[in-house]
Amino acid sequence: MDTTKHDDAGTSGSGGSHTGGSRTGLFRTPISGGVHSATAVHDLPPPALAVRNLMEQARFAHLCTVMSRMHHRREGYPFGSLVDFAPDPFGHPIFSLSPLAIHTRNLLADPRCTLVVQVPGWSGLSNARVTIFGDVFPLPAEQQEWAHQQYVSKHQQWASQQWGNFYYYRMHTISDIYFIGGFGTVAWIDVNEYEALQPDKIAMDGGEHNLKELNSMFSKPLKELLSTDEGEVDDVAVISMDSKGIDIRVRHGAQFNIQRIAFEVDHSVETLDEATEALRRIIGKSRWHTRAQL
Structure with a gap:
């Protein structure tokens, strides 16, 4: 397996600067450290999977x-x-x-x-x-x-x-x-x-239906979660899901970037209900931290 570093992967098309992930489970800045470090830091499935x-x-x-x-x-x-x-x-x-x-x-x-x-x-x-x-x-x-x-x-x-x-x-x-x-x-x-x-069960079962369900339930909360002090994001959409987390397409004006939210559970997420519960916990924890800082 090639672990060549690639400084552009995951950064092209992102609009403006983004600070490191300060909220639990959220990674704002793609890294350029090769396959193994990227997989570990972002809690991604192994590349073949x-x-x-x-x-x-x-x-x-x-x-x-x-x-x-x-x-x-x-x-x-x-x-x-x-x-x-x-x-x-x-x-x-x-x-x-x-x-x-x-x-x-x-x-x-x-x-x-x-x-x-x-x-x-x-x-x-x-x-x-x-x-x-x-x-x-x-x-x-x-x-x-x-x-x-x-x-x-x-x-x-x-x-x-x-x-x-x-x-x-x-x-x-x-x-x-x-x-x-x-x-x-x-x-x-x-x-x-x-x-x-074998692909993740959640990737095989549900497909586009699961993504539509997550977007209908979490579009507004995710938009709030991904907004920063620099300004609110204009649009978010969950575009991919695996047993470890979701990838989200984020739009700032005409600029797009991809951000990752890990599920933060000690087992593989296999169903839409499990993914929904994991996201609710992350969003709830973020809101609690926000209120605590006020």
Whole structure:
């Protein structure tokens, strides 16, 4: 695993200066100390697990294929396109592809590609993203229904409406994984470690519904929590959740940054109810400290 320092990860796009985290569980300033220190200081999942969680929570990604010979003027160039996907139990992405799409034709001619997956609610270079290198092939006819069920599980009705017009493909071989997690986390992930991990239960169950519920309950309290003496924030949104905490997109005017709140519990948070209770404790503790200082 590469522990290269990356001074820009987690800092690009942040507006203005921010003081260090003085409130319990809140980290205001991303660090640049490499994978291990970032993971420890911000109470993040290990990088390989963070990638598995990201693959579960994201629904769309950028697929970069090699332009095939039929587009002779651009043969050999990278061709980027936006696709939907669903991970299989080993974290290998499955795609529902049209036979008419350029990226599908490219894959049939050359299966090499990369998939760039970004955290939902992406707003800039401070957000987590991963680049997965691999080879994509069409699944055999006897696995098409299985792949369809993977899609229905992730995309619900939207996926089932495409059945019959699209064919399912899978990244059979993952050769490399490059992760930028924000908060100073940059790493080449061991593929075997990635494939052996199970994502956090809370990342698998609920997905976008859980994020919507947290935002409906905590949008105003989080806005108060994240405001400083320098001024109030204009908008906050929970964009990612794992067993250890949440990542929040914060807007000051036209500037965005990502901030982390750790759950501060001695066990893995697995359900929406547990996450809700953990956030209520943190917000309640912050309000108590604020009143005590007045």
